[in-house]
Amino acid sequence: MTAESMTGRETGTTLVKRGLAEMLKGGVIMDVVTPEQAKIAEDSGAAAVMALERVPADIRRDGGVARMSDPEMITGIQEAVTIPVMAKARIGHFVEAQILEALDVDYIDESEVLTPADEAHHIDKWAFTVPFVCGATNLGEALRRIAEGACMIRSKGEAGTGNIVEAVRHLRSIIGDVRKITQADSAELFDWAKRLQAPLPLVREVAETGWLPVPLFCAGGISTPADAGLVMQLGAEAVFVGSGIFKSSDPAPRAKAIVEAATNHRDPHILAKVSRGLGEPMPGLEIDGLDTRLADRGW
């Protein structure tokens, strides 16, 4: 972007939308269901909060259809904190996204944690001024979401389980393929595009830059400072913590510890210090025992 290409004030440009994701790097985005929890998150050093009615662990337990949250609770959380507030829309539910944009949320998560509204299409995210984050389990899925206008990708993991294994699988898959593509020759890139079911120009961009065109964050299963350190060392640029904080026995110290772990993820002495005496983490679930795999949602 150069000044010549700017004509007066422009909102909603790709640079402005991806720019906020850049500002969240190295930080922790926390799921909160009340203004009080949002305050705890902010006091603990969260870079942003995700406002929703139920954390993924409760959505999983309750079953039924999970939808966008009540605007009243989203507004209540916006009024309680000064950090960015994100909210979730169902996959393909562009009217929920329009409502969230009207509420002036800072980021929309088109999320597999809610029940999908469309079995074939995601939201056309270019049509919005507010930026979107989308989940991905592999590089092809990430590049398809970016082609649709996503300005941030988060590896999905398996939300609401407190089990980090799926997050690690997805991160390794995405970043591993990025590394392979940087080694591919120009003819092989056509095959990569075909195999990934992703647009060739984006595959070429990955080959040239060695990274996704947007920041890559990690979600789904992070419940300890060590988990945050693990995914950051694997290459995630920031972390989302859903149920992991407010389903633990003592949320505030755990939230602060995960924030410090994200920043100091390469320093085992600091990780050891912040991991002490945090009480019980959220109860975890084995992936093989799940009735519903949220990460399978998304096309």
Next chain:
Amino acid sequence: MKVGVLALQGAFELHERVLHRLGAAPVQVRTPQALAEVDRLVIPGGESTAISKLLDANGLADPLDERLAGGLPVLGTCAGMILLATEVVDGYPGQRCFGAVDMAVRRNGYGRQADSFGAPVEVAIDGWESAFPGVFIRAPVVESTGAEVEVMAELDGVPVLCRQGSAVASSFHPELADDDRIHRWFLEQE
């Protein structure tokens, strides 16, 4: 000359990338030891509340205060501008600000993300022939500046690039622009 980038949270890697391109070999600053070794510092954009708390957690708040009082050349962008101000209007309780530039700023003064914008910024530096591409992300608004402050750029009458002594603060993000003139200028300052 050793250039440091405060690497607690935010867009520190983008600043490093620009500085690398200019041949500056920047180091990440997360500890008092690393801070003690740098001759110049960039404080990036990010969330100022998060950076503020991490400064305390990592034992950097007092050492940074001392270095800034001692005239450490510093460039603060967005959240970095807030940390360099003397007053944060409607600030978060316990928000750190180090007073290196005598100004009052309002966090997110331009609004939420939907109001984030790009705009050309005319900068008063000798030899600059074109505007700088300003990218403002939930940016702070400078509400007032002291007599010692040199306003180097304004947008619609509001200061967006301010300097006092060796401290420079911008409410926009030069590290997001495809233009390295501000970083280059910062590295050239005595």
